[in-house]
Amino acid sequence: MRLTRRDVLLTGMAGAAVAATPVWALDKLTIVATTGMIADTARRIGGDFVQVKALMGPGIDPHSYRQTRSDIVAMTRADLVLWHGLYLEAQMQEFLHKLEKRVPVRAVTETIPSGTLRVHPSYADKFDPHVWMVPEIWAHCALRIRDVMSEARPDMAEAFATNADTFLQELKGLQAYGKSALSTVPQEKRVLVTAHDAFGYFGREYGFEVLGIQGISTQSEAGLNRISELVNVLVERKIGAVFVESSVSDRSIRALGEGAAAQGHNVIIGGELFSDAMGADGTYEGTYPGMIDHNVTVIANALGGQTPAHGLTGKLSAGF
Structure with missing residues:
Protein backbone atom coordinates (compact mmCIF):
# COMPACT_ATOMS: atom_id res chain seq x y z
CA MET A 1 0.00 0.00 0.00
CA LYS A 179 -31.33 -11.28 -25.18
CA SER A 180 -34.67 -11.57 -23.39
CA ALA A 181 -36.05 -8.07 -24.14
CA LEU A 182 -35.07 -7.98 -27.79
CA SER A 183 -36.39 -11.49 -28.41
CA THR A 184 -39.90 -10.07 -27.84
CA VAL A 185 -39.59 -7.91 -30.97
CA PRO A 186 -41.47 -9.60 -33.85
CA GLN A 187 -39.04 -11.08 -36.37
CA GLU A 188 -40.30 -8.97 -39.27
CA LYS A 189 -39.76 -5.77 -37.27
CA ARG A 190 -36.14 -6.39 -36.36
CA VAL A 191 -34.76 -3.62 -38.53
CA LEU A 192 -32.78 -0.87 -36.80
CA VAL A 193 -32.41 2.36 -38.80
CA THR A 194 -29.99 4.89 -37.30
CA ALA A 195 -27.89 7.93 -38.22
CA HIS A 196 -24.63 5.99 -38.61
CA ASP A 197 -23.56 2.38 -38.54
CA ALA A 198 -22.78 2.16 -34.82
CA PHE A 199 -24.98 -0.84 -34.04
CA GLY A 200 -23.32 -3.55 -36.12
CA TYR A 201 -22.20 -5.62 -33.12
CA PHE A 202 -25.63 -5.10 -31.56
CA GLY A 203 -27.37 -6.35 -34.69
CA ARG A 204 -25.08 -9.36 -35.03
CA GLU A 205 -25.58 -10.33 -31.38
CA TYR A 206 -29.34 -9.87 -31.13
CA GLY A 207 -30.47 -10.74 -34.64
CA PHE A 208 -31.31 -7.29 -36.04
CA GLU A 209 -30.71 -5.90 -39.49
CA VAL A 210 -28.95 -2.55 -39.03
CA LEU A 211 -29.21 0.22 -41.60
CA GLY A 212 -27.18 3.39 -41.04
CA ILE A 213 -27.33 6.55 -43.12
CA GLN A 214 -23.61 7.14 -42.62
CA GLY A 215 -20.95 4.47 -42.34
CA ILE A 216 -19.07 3.30 -39.24
CA SER A 217 -17.38 6.68 -38.91
CA THR A 218 -19.46 9.85 -38.74
CA GLN A 219 -16.80 11.39 -40.98
CA SER A 220 -18.29 9.51 -43.92
CA GLU A 221 -20.74 11.39 -46.11
CA ALA A 222 -24.51 11.05 -45.76
CA GLY A 223 -25.32 11.34 -49.44
CA LEU A 224 -28.70 12.09 -50.95
CA ASN A 225 -28.60 8.78 -52.77
CA ARG A 226 -28.26 6.89 -49.49
CA ILE A 227 -31.16 8.81 -47.95
CA SER A 228 -33.32 8.16 -51.02
CA GLU A 229 -32.39 4.48 -50.93
CA LEU A 230 -33.37 4.15 -47.27
CA VAL A 231 -36.64 6.02 -47.80
CA ASN A 232 -37.57 3.40 -50.38
CA VAL A 233 -36.64 0.63 -47.93
CA LEU A 234 -38.85 2.19 -45.23
CA VAL A 235 -41.81 2.42 -47.60
CA GLU A 236 -41.45 -0.95 -49.29
CA ARG A 237 -40.90 -2.89 -46.06
CA LYS A 238 -43.33 -0.80 -44.02
CA ILE A 239 -40.74 -0.02 -41.34
CA GLY A 240 -42.49 2.18 -38.79
CA ALA A 241 -39.69 3.61 -36.64
CA VAL A 242 -36.23 5.10 -37.02
CA PHE A 243 -33.85 6.27 -34.30
CA VAL A 244 -31.81 9.41 -33.66
CA GLU A 245 -28.48 9.34 -31.82
CA SER A 246 -27.40 11.60 -28.98
CA SER A 247 -23.99 12.34 -30.52
CA VAL A 248 -25.05 12.75 -34.17
CA SER A 249 -27.23 15.41 -35.80
CA ASP A 250 -30.83 14.27 -36.31
CA ARG A 251 -31.14 16.12 -39.62
CA SER A 252 -30.66 13.09 -41.87
CA ILE A 253 -32.94 10.86 -39.81
CA ARG A 254 -35.72 13.43 -39.97
CA ALA A 255 -35.17 13.64 -43.72
CA LEU A 256 -35.96 9.93 -43.89
CA GLY A 257 -39.28 10.50 -42.15
CA GLU A 258 -40.15 13.38 -44.45
CA GLY A 259 -39.26 11.34 -47.52
CA ALA A 260 -41.38 8.41 -46.40
CA ALA A 261 -44.31 10.72 -45.59
CA ALA A 262 -44.13 12.14 -49.12
CA GLN A 263 -44.76 8.60 -50.34
CA GLY A 264 -47.68 8.12 -47.97
CA HIS A 265 -45.88 6.09 -45.31
CA ASN A 266 -45.74 7.31 -41.72
CA VAL A 267 -42.48 6.78 -39.82
CA ILE A 268 -42.02 7.81 -36.20
CA ILE A 269 -38.83 8.66 -34.30
CA GLY A 270 -38.60 5.60 -32.08
CA GLY A 271 -36.40 7.37 -29.58
CA GLU A 272 -32.90 8.71 -28.98
CA LEU A 273 -30.14 6.13 -28.66
CA PHE A 274 -26.75 6.49 -27.04
CA SER A 275 -24.34 5.41 -29.74
CA ASP A 276 -20.88 6.97 -29.29
CA ALA A 277 -21.50 8.73 -25.97
CA MET A 278 -23.49 8.04 -22.81
CA GLY A 279 -26.27 10.08 -21.21
CA ALA A 280 -26.03 13.16 -19.01
CA ASP A 281 -23.54 13.15 -16.15
CA GLY A 282 -25.07 12.20 -12.83
CA THR A 283 -27.88 10.16 -14.38
CA TYR A 284 -28.32 6.40 -14.66
CA GLU A 285 -28.16 6.78 -18.44
CA GLY A 286 -24.79 8.49 -17.91
CA THR A 287 -23.29 5.15 -16.82
CA TYR A 288 -22.33 2.22 -19.01
CA PRO A 289 -25.06 -0.08 -17.60
CA GLY A 290 -27.62 2.72 -17.94
CA MET A 291 -26.57 3.38 -21.53
CA ILE A 292 -27.08 -0.26 -22.52
CA ASP A 293 -30.29 -0.63 -20.49
CA HIS A 294 -31.67 2.48 -22.20
CA ASN A 295 -30.77 1.39 -25.73
CA VAL A 296 -32.19 -2.12 -25.34
CA THR A 297 -35.38 -0.85 -23.74
CA VAL A 298 -35.98 1.95 -26.26
CA ILE A 299 -35.36 -0.27 -29.28
CA ALA A 300 -37.47 -3.15 -28.00
CA ASN A 301 -40.43 -0.95 -27.17
CA ALA A 302 -40.35 1.13 -30.34
CA LEU A 303 -40.26 -1.97 -32.54
CA GLY A 304 -43.12 -3.80 -30.86
CA GLY A 305 -41.38 -5.70 -28.07
CA GLN A 306 -42.07 -5.74 -24.35
CA THR A 307 -39.86 -4.59 -21.47
CA PRO A 308 -40.22 -3.52 -17.84
CA ALA A 309 -41.63 0.00 -17.47
CA HIS A 310 -38.28 1.55 -16.49
CA GLY A 311 -35.83 -0.95 -17.92
CA LEU A 312 -33.84 -3.75 -16.36
CA THR A 313 -33.15 -2.05 -13.04
CA GLY A 314 -36.16 0.26 -12.88
CA LYS A 315 -33.80 3.25 -13.00
CA LEU A 316 -34.45 4.62 -16.49
CA SER A 317 -35.75 8.17 -16.29
CA ALA A 318 -38.40 7.58 -18.96
CA GLY A 319 -41.17 5.03 -18.61
CA PHE A 320 -42.06 2.73 -21.50
Missing part, protein backbone atom coordinates in the same frame (compact mmCIF):
# COMPACT_ATOMS: atom_id res chain seq x y z
CA ARG A 2 1.48 3.33 -1.03
CA LEU A 3 1.39 5.97 1.72
CA THR A 4 1.37 9.73 1.62
CA ARG A 5 4.33 11.78 2.86
CA ARG A 6 2.37 12.57 6.03
CA ASP A 7 1.89 8.83 6.74
CA VAL A 8 5.61 8.20 6.30
CA LEU A 9 6.49 10.98 8.76
CA LEU A 10 4.01 9.68 11.29
CA THR A 11 5.39 6.17 10.88
CA GLY A 12 8.89 7.35 11.61
CA MET A 13 7.79 9.32 14.66
CA ALA A 14 5.85 6.39 16.08
CA GLY A 15 8.66 3.94 15.37
CA ALA A 16 6.23 1.42 13.90
CA ALA A 17 4.42 0.74 10.61
CA VAL A 18 1.00 2.27 10.09
CA ALA A 19 -1.44 -0.58 10.62
CA ALA A 20 -4.19 0.78 8.41
CA THR A 21 -4.43 3.76 6.10
CA PRO A 22 -7.82 5.26 5.27
CA VAL A 23 -8.72 5.44 1.59
CA TRP A 24 -8.71 9.23 1.63
CA ALA A 25 -5.05 9.23 2.67
CA LEU A 26 -3.83 7.19 -0.29
CA ASP A 27 -2.36 8.72 -3.41
CA LYS A 28 -5.10 8.01 -5.93
CA LEU A 29 -4.25 6.67 -9.36
CA THR A 30 -5.06 9.53 -11.74
CA ILE A 31 -6.54 8.32 -15.01
CA VAL A 32 -7.58 10.19 -18.13
CA ALA A 33 -10.00 8.28 -20.37
CA THR A 34 -11.04 9.38 -23.82
CA THR A 35 -14.68 8.22 -23.78
CA GLY A 36 -17.36 8.11 -21.13
CA MET A 37 -17.72 4.34 -21.47
CA ILE A 38 -14.06 3.81 -20.62
CA ALA A 39 -14.17 6.35 -17.79
CA ASP A 40 -17.22 4.78 -16.16
CA THR A 41 -15.70 1.31 -16.36
CA ALA A 42 -12.43 2.56 -14.84
CA ARG A 43 -14.33 4.21 -11.98
CA ARG A 44 -16.26 1.03 -11.24
CA ILE A 45 -13.13 -1.08 -11.18
CA GLY A 46 -10.97 1.50 -9.41
CA GLY A 47 -13.51 2.56 -6.81
CA ASP A 48 -12.15 4.97 -4.21
CA PHE A 49 -8.57 4.36 -5.29
CA VAL A 50 -8.76 6.18 -8.62
CA GLN A 51 -9.53 9.64 -9.92
CA VAL A 52 -10.84 9.49 -13.46
CA LYS A 53 -11.36 12.28 -15.98
CA ALA A 54 -13.27 11.68 -19.22
CA LEU A 55 -12.29 13.87 -22.16
CA MET A 56 -15.50 13.33 -24.12
CA GLY A 57 -18.76 14.00 -22.34
CA PRO A 58 -22.41 13.47 -23.28
CA GLY A 59 -23.25 14.21 -26.90
CA ILE A 60 -19.62 14.27 -28.05
CA ASP A 61 -18.68 12.41 -31.22
CA PRO A 62 -15.36 10.57 -30.69
CA HIS A 63 -14.78 10.09 -34.42
CA SER A 64 -14.22 13.82 -34.92
CA TYR A 65 -12.95 14.87 -31.48
CA ARG A 66 -9.61 16.66 -31.26
CA GLN A 67 -7.68 17.14 -28.04
CA THR A 68 -7.82 20.60 -26.47
CA ARG A 69 -5.03 22.35 -24.58
CA SER A 70 -6.59 21.39 -21.25
CA ASP A 71 -6.85 17.77 -22.47
CA ILE A 72 -3.15 17.75 -23.27
CA VAL A 73 -2.27 19.10 -19.83
CA ALA A 74 -4.48 16.52 -18.13
CA MET A 75 -3.03 13.63 -20.12
CA THR A 76 0.61 14.61 -19.61
CA ARG A 77 0.02 14.85 -15.84
CA ALA A 78 -1.93 11.58 -15.54
CA ASP A 79 -0.58 8.31 -14.12
CA LEU A 80 -2.41 6.42 -16.87
CA VAL A 81 -4.21 7.32 -20.11
CA LEU A 82 -6.89 4.95 -21.40
CA TRP A 83 -8.12 5.20 -24.96
CA HIS A 84 -10.38 3.00 -27.04
CA GLY A 85 -8.36 2.23 -30.14
CA LEU A 86 -9.67 0.59 -33.35
CA TYR A 87 -9.42 4.04 -34.93
CA LEU A 88 -12.37 5.37 -32.89
CA GLU A 89 -10.41 8.47 -31.81
CA ALA A 90 -9.22 9.03 -35.36
CA GLN A 91 -8.25 12.68 -34.87
CA MET A 92 -6.30 11.96 -31.65
CA GLN A 93 -4.46 8.81 -32.64
CA GLU A 94 -1.20 10.45 -33.74
CA PHE A 95 -1.01 12.51 -30.55
CA LEU A 96 -1.72 9.49 -28.34
CA HIS A 97 1.08 7.49 -29.93
CA LYS A 98 3.50 10.37 -29.31
CA LEU A 99 2.28 10.64 -25.71
CA GLU A 100 3.28 7.00 -25.11
CA LYS A 101 6.90 8.16 -24.77
CA ARG A 102 6.01 10.21 -21.66
CA VAL A 103 2.99 8.55 -20.00
CA PRO A 104 1.58 5.00 -19.88
CA VAL A 105 -1.04 5.05 -22.67
CA ARG A 106 -3.13 1.91 -23.16
CA ALA A 107 -5.83 0.97 -25.69
CA VAL A 108 -8.64 -0.91 -23.95
CA THR A 109 -9.62 -2.93 -27.04
CA GLU A 110 -6.17 -4.43 -27.50
CA THR A 111 -7.00 -7.85 -26.01
CA ILE A 112 -10.33 -8.47 -27.74
CA PRO A 113 -9.96 -11.69 -29.79
CA SER A 114 -9.61 -10.75 -33.45
CA GLY A 115 -12.32 -13.23 -34.41
CA THR A 116 -14.79 -11.24 -32.32
CA LEU A 117 -14.13 -7.99 -34.16
CA ARG A 118 -16.38 -6.96 -37.03
CA VAL A 119 -14.97 -6.19 -40.46
CA HIS A 120 -16.85 -3.64 -42.55
CA PRO A 121 -16.51 -3.37 -46.35
CA SER A 122 -16.55 0.44 -46.31
CA TYR A 123 -13.98 0.71 -43.50
CA ALA A 124 -10.88 -0.52 -45.32
CA ASP A 125 -8.22 -2.34 -43.27
CA LYS A 126 -9.93 -1.43 -39.99
CA PHE A 127 -12.37 -3.05 -37.58
CA ASP A 128 -15.67 -1.64 -36.39
CA PRO A 129 -14.80 0.14 -33.10
CA HIS A 130 -18.31 0.10 -31.55
CA VAL A 131 -17.65 -2.95 -29.35
CA TRP A 132 -19.31 -1.45 -26.25
CA MET A 133 -22.72 -2.13 -27.79
CA VAL A 134 -22.51 -5.76 -26.58
CA PRO A 135 -21.73 -6.22 -22.85
CA GLU A 136 -20.18 -9.63 -23.46
CA ILE A 137 -17.59 -8.02 -25.75
CA TRP A 138 -17.12 -5.02 -23.45
CA ALA A 139 -16.12 -7.50 -20.73
CA HIS A 140 -12.80 -7.96 -22.57
CA CYS A 141 -12.21 -4.20 -22.25
CA ALA A 142 -13.11 -4.28 -18.56
CA LEU A 143 -10.52 -6.98 -17.94
CA ARG A 144 -7.96 -5.01 -19.92
CA ILE A 145 -8.69 -1.92 -17.80
CA ARG A 146 -8.36 -3.99 -14.61
CA ASP A 147 -5.00 -5.34 -15.72
CA VAL A 148 -3.40 -2.05 -16.78
CA MET A 149 -4.63 -0.35 -13.61
CA SER A 150 -3.12 -3.19 -11.58
CA GLU A 151 0.18 -2.75 -13.40
CA ALA A 152 0.14 0.93 -12.45
CA ARG A 153 -0.80 0.20 -8.82
CA PRO A 154 0.15 -3.37 -7.87
CA ASP A 155 -0.74 -2.61 -4.24
CA MET A 156 -4.36 -2.15 -5.28
CA ALA A 157 -4.55 -5.16 -7.63
CA GLU A 158 -6.66 -7.21 -5.23
CA ALA A 159 -9.23 -4.44 -4.83
CA PHE A 160 -9.34 -3.87 -8.58
CA ALA A 161 -9.89 -7.60 -9.16
CA THR A 162 -12.76 -7.72 -6.68
CA ASN A 163 -14.46 -4.67 -8.19
CA ALA A 164 -13.94 -6.04 -11.71
CA ASP A 165 -15.63 -9.31 -10.75
CA THR A 166 -18.65 -7.36 -9.51
CA PHE A 167 -18.79 -5.34 -12.73
CA LEU A 168 -18.49 -8.47 -14.88
CA GLN A 169 -21.53 -9.92 -13.13
CA GLU A 170 -23.39 -6.71 -13.95
CA LEU A 171 -22.38 -7.11 -17.59
CA LYS A 172 -23.75 -10.65 -17.61
CA GLY A 173 -27.07 -9.32 -16.35
CA LEU A 174 -27.14 -6.69 -19.10
CA GLN A 175 -26.29 -9.29 -21.73
CA ALA A 176 -29.12 -11.53 -20.56
CA TYR A 177 -31.56 -8.61 -20.49
CA GLY A 178 -30.66 -7.73 -24.07
Whole structure:
Protein backbone atom coordinates (compact mmCIF):
# COMPACT_ATOMS: atom_id res chain seq x y z
CA MET A 1 0.00 0.00 0.00
CA ARG A 2 1.48 3.33 -1.03
CA LEU A 3 1.39 5.97 1.72
CA THR A 4 1.37 9.73 1.62
CA ARG A 5 4.33 11.78 2.86
CA ARG A 6 2.37 12.57 6.03
CA ASP A 7 1.89 8.83 6.74
CA VAL A 8 5.61 8.20 6.30
CA LEU A 9 6.49 10.98 8.76
CA LEU A 10 4.01 9.68 11.29
CA THR A 11 5.39 6.17 10.88
CA GLY A 12 8.89 7.35 11.61
CA MET A 13 7.79 9.32 14.66
CA ALA A 14 5.85 6.39 16.08
CA GLY A 15 8.66 3.94 15.37
CA ALA A 16 6.23 1.42 13.90
CA ALA A 17 4.42 0.74 10.61
CA VAL A 18 1.00 2.27 10.09
CA ALA A 19 -1.44 -0.58 10.62
CA ALA A 20 -4.19 0.78 8.41
CA THR A 21 -4.43 3.76 6.10
CA PRO A 22 -7.82 5.26 5.27
CA VAL A 23 -8.72 5.44 1.59
CA TRP A 24 -8.71 9.23 1.63
CA ALA A 25 -5.05 9.23 2.67
CA LEU A 26 -3.83 7.19 -0.29
CA ASP A 27 -2.36 8.72 -3.41
CA LYS A 28 -5.10 8.01 -5.93
CA LEU A 29 -4.25 6.67 -9.36
CA THR A 30 -5.06 9.53 -11.74
CA ILE A 31 -6.54 8.32 -15.01
CA VAL A 32 -7.58 10.19 -18.13
CA ALA A 33 -10.00 8.28 -20.37
CA THR A 34 -11.04 9.38 -23.82
CA THR A 35 -14.68 8.22 -23.78
CA GLY A 36 -17.36 8.11 -21.13
CA MET A 37 -17.72 4.34 -21.47
CA ILE A 38 -14.06 3.81 -20.62
CA ALA A 39 -14.17 6.35 -17.79
CA ASP A 40 -17.22 4.78 -16.16
CA THR A 41 -15.70 1.31 -16.36
CA ALA A 42 -12.43 2.56 -14.84
CA ARG A 43 -14.33 4.21 -11.98
CA ARG A 44 -16.26 1.03 -11.24
CA ILE A 45 -13.13 -1.08 -11.18
CA GLY A 46 -10.97 1.50 -9.41
CA GLY A 47 -13.51 2.56 -6.81
CA ASP A 48 -12.15 4.97 -4.21
CA PHE A 49 -8.57 4.36 -5.29
CA VAL A 50 -8.76 6.18 -8.62
CA GLN A 51 -9.53 9.64 -9.92
CA VAL A 52 -10.84 9.49 -13.46
CA LYS A 53 -11.36 12.28 -15.98
CA ALA A 54 -13.27 11.68 -19.22
CA LEU A 55 -12.29 13.87 -22.16
CA MET A 56 -15.50 13.33 -24.12
CA GLY A 57 -18.76 14.00 -22.34
CA PRO A 58 -22.41 13.47 -23.28
CA GLY A 59 -23.25 14.21 -26.90
CA ILE A 60 -19.62 14.27 -28.05
CA ASP A 61 -18.68 12.41 -31.22
CA PRO A 62 -15.36 10.57 -30.69
CA HIS A 63 -14.78 10.09 -34.42
CA SER A 64 -14.22 13.82 -34.92
CA TYR A 65 -12.95 14.87 -31.48
CA ARG A 66 -9.61 16.66 -31.26
CA GLN A 67 -7.68 17.14 -28.04
CA THR A 68 -7.82 20.60 -26.47
CA ARG A 69 -5.03 22.35 -24.58
CA SER A 70 -6.59 21.39 -21.25
CA ASP A 71 -6.85 17.77 -22.47
CA ILE A 72 -3.15 17.75 -23.27
CA VAL A 73 -2.27 19.10 -19.83
CA ALA A 74 -4.48 16.52 -18.13
CA MET A 75 -3.03 13.63 -20.12
CA THR A 76 0.61 14.61 -19.61
CA ARG A 77 0.02 14.85 -15.84
CA ALA A 78 -1.93 11.58 -15.54
CA ASP A 79 -0.58 8.31 -14.12
CA LEU A 80 -2.41 6.42 -16.87
CA VAL A 81 -4.21 7.32 -20.11
CA LEU A 82 -6.89 4.95 -21.40
CA TRP A 83 -8.12 5.20 -24.96
CA HIS A 84 -10.38 3.00 -27.04
CA GLY A 85 -8.36 2.23 -30.14
CA LEU A 86 -9.67 0.59 -33.35
CA TYR A 87 -9.42 4.04 -34.93
CA LEU A 88 -12.37 5.37 -32.89
CA GLU A 89 -10.41 8.47 -31.81
CA ALA A 90 -9.22 9.03 -35.36
CA GLN A 91 -8.25 12.68 -34.87
CA MET A 92 -6.30 11.96 -31.65
CA GLN A 93 -4.46 8.81 -32.64
CA GLU A 94 -1.20 10.45 -33.74
CA PHE A 95 -1.01 12.51 -30.55
CA LEU A 96 -1.72 9.49 -28.34
CA HIS A 97 1.08 7.49 -29.93
CA LYS A 98 3.50 10.37 -29.31
CA LEU A 99 2.28 10.64 -25.71
CA GLU A 100 3.28 7.00 -25.11
CA LYS A 101 6.90 8.16 -24.77
CA ARG A 102 6.01 10.21 -21.66
CA VAL A 103 2.99 8.55 -20.00
CA PRO A 104 1.58 5.00 -19.88
CA VAL A 105 -1.04 5.05 -22.67
CA ARG A 106 -3.13 1.91 -23.16
CA ALA A 107 -5.83 0.97 -25.69
CA VAL A 108 -8.64 -0.91 -23.95
CA THR A 109 -9.62 -2.93 -27.04
CA GLU A 110 -6.17 -4.43 -27.50
CA THR A 111 -7.00 -7.85 -26.01
CA ILE A 112 -10.33 -8.47 -27.74
CA PRO A 113 -9.96 -11.69 -29.79
CA SER A 114 -9.61 -10.75 -33.45
CA GLY A 115 -12.32 -13.23 -34.41
CA THR A 116 -14.79 -11.24 -32.32
CA LEU A 117 -14.13 -7.99 -34.16
CA ARG A 118 -16.38 -6.96 -37.03
CA VAL A 119 -14.97 -6.19 -40.46
CA HIS A 120 -16.85 -3.64 -42.55
CA PRO A 121 -16.51 -3.37 -46.35
CA SER A 122 -16.55 0.44 -46.31
CA TYR A 123 -13.98 0.71 -43.50
CA ALA A 124 -10.88 -0.52 -45.32
CA ASP A 125 -8.22 -2.34 -43.27
CA LYS A 126 -9.93 -1.43 -39.99
CA PHE A 127 -12.37 -3.05 -37.58
CA ASP A 128 -15.67 -1.64 -36.39
CA PRO A 129 -14.80 0.14 -33.10
CA HIS A 130 -18.31 0.10 -31.55
CA VAL A 131 -17.65 -2.95 -29.35
CA TRP A 132 -19.31 -1.45 -26.25
CA MET A 133 -22.72 -2.13 -27.79
CA VAL A 134 -22.51 -5.76 -26.58
CA PRO A 135 -21.73 -6.22 -22.85
CA GLU A 136 -20.18 -9.63 -23.46
CA ILE A 137 -17.59 -8.02 -25.75
CA TRP A 138 -17.12 -5.02 -23.45
CA ALA A 139 -16.12 -7.50 -20.73
CA HIS A 140 -12.80 -7.96 -22.57
CA CYS A 141 -12.21 -4.20 -22.25
CA ALA A 142 -13.11 -4.28 -18.56
CA LEU A 143 -10.52 -6.98 -17.94
CA ARG A 144 -7.96 -5.01 -19.92
CA ILE A 145 -8.69 -1.92 -17.80
CA ARG A 146 -8.36 -3.99 -14.61
CA ASP A 147 -5.00 -5.34 -15.72
CA VAL A 148 -3.40 -2.05 -16.78
CA MET A 149 -4.63 -0.35 -13.61
CA SER A 150 -3.12 -3.19 -11.58
CA GLU A 151 0.18 -2.75 -13.40
CA ALA A 152 0.14 0.93 -12.45
CA ARG A 153 -0.80 0.20 -8.82
CA PRO A 154 0.15 -3.37 -7.87
CA ASP A 155 -0.74 -2.61 -4.24
CA MET A 156 -4.36 -2.15 -5.28
CA ALA A 157 -4.55 -5.16 -7.63
CA GLU A 158 -6.66 -7.21 -5.23
CA ALA A 159 -9.23 -4.44 -4.83
CA PHE A 160 -9.34 -3.87 -8.58
CA ALA A 161 -9.89 -7.60 -9.16
CA THR A 162 -12.76 -7.72 -6.68
CA ASN A 163 -14.46 -4.67 -8.19
CA ALA A 164 -13.94 -6.04 -11.71
CA ASP A 165 -15.63 -9.31 -10.75
CA THR A 166 -18.65 -7.36 -9.51
CA PHE A 167 -18.79 -5.34 -12.73
CA LEU A 168 -18.49 -8.47 -14.88
CA GLN A 169 -21.53 -9.92 -13.13
CA GLU A 170 -23.39 -6.71 -13.95
CA LEU A 171 -22.38 -7.11 -17.59
CA LYS A 172 -23.75 -10.65 -17.61
CA GLY A 173 -27.07 -9.32 -16.35
CA LEU A 174 -27.14 -6.69 -19.10
CA GLN A 175 -26.29 -9.29 -21.73
CA ALA A 176 -29.12 -11.53 -20.56
CA TYR A 177 -31.56 -8.61 -20.49
CA GLY A 178 -30.66 -7.73 -24.07
CA LYS A 179 -31.33 -11.28 -25.18
CA SER A 180 -34.67 -11.57 -23.39
CA ALA A 181 -36.05 -8.07 -24.14
CA LEU A 182 -35.07 -7.98 -27.79
CA SER A 183 -36.39 -11.49 -28.41
CA THR A 184 -39.90 -10.07 -27.84
CA VAL A 185 -39.59 -7.91 -30.97
CA PRO A 186 -41.47 -9.60 -33.85
CA GLN A 187 -39.04 -11.08 -36.37
CA GLU A 188 -40.30 -8.97 -39.27
CA LYS A 189 -39.76 -5.77 -37.27
CA ARG A 190 -36.14 -6.39 -36.36
CA VAL A 191 -34.76 -3.62 -38.53
CA LEU A 192 -32.78 -0.87 -36.80
CA VAL A 193 -32.41 2.36 -38.80
CA THR A 194 -29.99 4.89 -37.30
CA ALA A 195 -27.89 7.93 -38.22
CA HIS A 196 -24.63 5.99 -38.61
CA ASP A 197 -23.56 2.38 -38.54
CA ALA A 198 -22.78 2.16 -34.82
CA PHE A 199 -24.98 -0.84 -34.04
CA GLY A 200 -23.32 -3.55 -36.12
CA TYR A 201 -22.20 -5.62 -33.12
CA PHE A 202 -25.63 -5.10 -31.56
CA GLY A 203 -27.37 -6.35 -34.69
CA ARG A 204 -25.08 -9.36 -35.03
CA GLU A 205 -25.58 -10.33 -31.38
CA TYR A 206 -29.34 -9.87 -31.13
CA GLY A 207 -30.47 -10.74 -34.64
CA PHE A 208 -31.31 -7.29 -36.04
CA GLU A 209 -30.71 -5.90 -39.49
CA VAL A 210 -28.95 -2.55 -39.03
CA LEU A 211 -29.21 0.22 -41.60
CA GLY A 212 -27.18 3.39 -41.04
CA ILE A 213 -27.33 6.55 -43.12
CA GLN A 214 -23.61 7.14 -42.62
CA GLY A 215 -20.95 4.47 -42.34
CA ILE A 216 -19.07 3.30 -39.24
CA SER A 217 -17.38 6.68 -38.91
CA THR A 218 -19.46 9.85 -38.74
CA GLN A 219 -16.80 11.39 -40.98
CA SER A 220 -18.29 9.51 -43.92
CA GLU A 221 -20.74 11.39 -46.11
CA ALA A 222 -24.51 11.05 -45.76
CA GLY A 223 -25.32 11.34 -49.44
CA LEU A 224 -28.70 12.09 -50.95
CA ASN A 225 -28.60 8.78 -52.77
CA ARG A 226 -28.26 6.89 -49.49
CA ILE A 227 -31.16 8.81 -47.95
CA SER A 228 -33.32 8.16 -51.02
CA GLU A 229 -32.39 4.48 -50.93
CA LEU A 230 -33.37 4.15 -47.27
CA VAL A 231 -36.64 6.02 -47.80
CA ASN A 232 -37.57 3.40 -50.38
CA VAL A 233 -36.64 0.63 -47.93
CA LEU A 234 -38.85 2.19 -45.23
CA VAL A 235 -41.81 2.42 -47.60
CA GLU A 236 -41.45 -0.95 -49.29
CA ARG A 237 -40.90 -2.89 -46.06
CA LYS A 238 -43.33 -0.80 -44.02
CA ILE A 239 -40.74 -0.02 -41.34
CA GLY A 240 -42.49 2.18 -38.79
CA ALA A 241 -39.69 3.61 -36.64
CA VAL A 242 -36.23 5.10 -37.02
CA PHE A 243 -33.85 6.27 -34.30
CA VAL A 244 -31.81 9.41 -33.66
CA GLU A 245 -28.48 9.34 -31.82
CA SER A 246 -27.40 11.60 -28.98
CA SER A 247 -23.99 12.34 -30.52
CA VAL A 248 -25.05 12.75 -34.17
CA SER A 249 -27.23 15.41 -35.80
CA ASP A 250 -30.83 14.27 -36.31
CA ARG A 251 -31.14 16.12 -39.62
CA SER A 252 -30.66 13.09 -41.87
CA ILE A 253 -32.94 10.86 -39.81
CA ARG A 254 -35.72 13.43 -39.97
CA ALA A 255 -35.17 13.64 -43.72
CA LEU A 256 -35.96 9.93 -43.89
CA GLY A 257 -39.28 10.50 -42.15
CA GLU A 258 -40.15 13.38 -44.45
CA GLY A 259 -39.26 11.34 -47.52
CA ALA A 260 -41.38 8.41 -46.40
CA ALA A 261 -44.31 10.72 -45.59
CA ALA A 262 -44.13 12.14 -49.12
CA GLN A 263 -44.76 8.60 -50.34
CA GLY A 264 -47.68 8.12 -47.97
CA HIS A 265 -45.88 6.09 -45.31
CA ASN A 266 -45.74 7.31 -41.72
CA VAL A 267 -42.48 6.78 -39.82
CA ILE A 268 -42.02 7.81 -36.20
CA ILE A 269 -38.83 8.66 -34.30
CA GLY A 270 -38.60 5.60 -32.08
CA GLY A 271 -36.40 7.37 -29.58
CA GLU A 272 -32.90 8.71 -28.98
CA LEU A 273 -30.14 6.13 -28.66
CA PHE A 274 -26.75 6.49 -27.04
CA SER A 275 -24.34 5.41 -29.74
CA ASP A 276 -20.88 6.97 -29.29
CA ALA A 277 -21.50 8.73 -25.97
CA MET A 278 -23.49 8.04 -22.81
CA GLY A 279 -26.27 10.08 -21.21
CA ALA A 280 -26.03 13.16 -19.01
CA ASP A 281 -23.54 13.15 -16.15
CA GLY A 282 -25.07 12.20 -12.83
CA THR A 283 -27.88 10.16 -14.38
CA TYR A 284 -28.32 6.40 -14.66
CA GLU A 285 -28.16 6.78 -18.44
CA GLY A 286 -24.79 8.49 -17.91
CA THR A 287 -23.29 5.15 -16.82
CA TYR A 288 -22.33 2.22 -19.01
CA PRO A 289 -25.06 -0.08 -17.60
CA GLY A 290 -27.62 2.72 -17.94
CA MET A 291 -26.57 3.38 -21.53
CA ILE A 292 -27.08 -0.26 -22.52
CA ASP A 293 -30.29 -0.63 -20.49
CA HIS A 294 -31.67 2.48 -22.20
CA ASN A 295 -30.77 1.39 -25.73
CA VAL A 296 -32.19 -2.12 -25.34
CA THR A 297 -35.38 -0.85 -23.74
CA VAL A 298 -35.98 1.95 -26.26
CA ILE A 299 -35.36 -0.27 -29.28
CA ALA A 300 -37.47 -3.15 -28.00
CA ASN A 301 -40.43 -0.95 -27.17
CA ALA A 302 -40.35 1.13 -30.34
CA LEU A 303 -40.26 -1.97 -32.54
CA GLY A 304 -43.12 -3.80 -30.86
CA GLY A 305 -41.38 -5.70 -28.07
CA GLN A 306 -42.07 -5.74 -24.35
CA THR A 307 -39.86 -4.59 -21.47
CA PRO A 308 -40.22 -3.52 -17.84
CA ALA A 309 -41.63 0.00 -17.47
CA HIS A 310 -38.28 1.55 -16.49
CA GLY A 311 -35.83 -0.95 -17.92
CA LEU A 312 -33.84 -3.75 -16.36
CA THR A 313 -33.15 -2.05 -13.04
CA GLY A 314 -36.16 0.26 -12.88
CA LYS A 315 -33.80 3.25 -13.00
CA LEU A 316 -34.45 4.62 -16.49
CA SER A 317 -35.75 8.17 -16.29
CA ALA A 318 -38.40 7.58 -18.96
CA GLY A 319 -41.17 5.03 -18.61
CA PHE A 320 -42.06 2.73 -21.50
